[in-house]
Amino acid sequence: MSARLTALAAFAAASVPAQQALACAVCFSGRDESRIAYLLTTIFMTAIPVIALGVGIYWVVKKATAGDGAKTH
């Protein structure tokens, strides 16, 4: 029990300076334009594969369903 409490206390203590860790040396910038650009491009790069897969699956399902419908008639 005490080991768990110690681990929890260590985690809490480590969380205190976590705000500083947000200042990533790669993508942090003092300029708002840069930060917005990072945010938007991250959304852009994340959304493309999801949208592409979604459209692909939707299209194949739609086509397969239309094929099944044609067979039953």
Place this chain on the structure above:
Amino acid sequence: MQSRTGVPLRVISDPRPQPALPSAVLGMSIFVFSEAMLFAGLISAFSIARAGSLLGWPPPGQPRLPAEETAINTLALLASGAVLWLAGRAHAKEQRSASRPMLFALCLAAFFVLFQGWEWTQLLAQGLTLTSSQHGAFFYLIIGIHALHCVAAIAALTWAYRRLATGVLAASTFQAVRVFWYFVVGLWPLIYWRVYW
């Protein structure tokens, strides 16, 4: 109908289910997806570099891109996509009727590439080179890779056109070539908006 040995031939329909997506189109779609991610990475890198530029964009001493002239070229490219779509519809009805719109789409595509080549010579003369600034590096990289795709797509369309002329162009092959061209056409407005404006 009879075989050479005189035995009557029977036409047997393929009992296997037909794929929802022909292999040629599926392969091309996967390729297009990977290329879309390549361009997404390039456009993202460009957007971040542009947003981080402290001296404004384009940087001092670098020419402004000819957005107005390129708008005409954009219209030509969009028109080629629309005409190729019409060619696809015509091909589904009667193969030979796709020949003329396909040739017209090819001419518009060639116009786009040639116009862009002329534009590059003008910009090079004004001092915008691959090493002159980030502006030049990103411009030639992004527009150059897109132009490379255009040339590859024109080569594919020309090959498809020749097969159509000889009557051996399969519908799925034509569809796959069209998917590639639609990608090239559909991507351009995004590039134009981000890079030129």
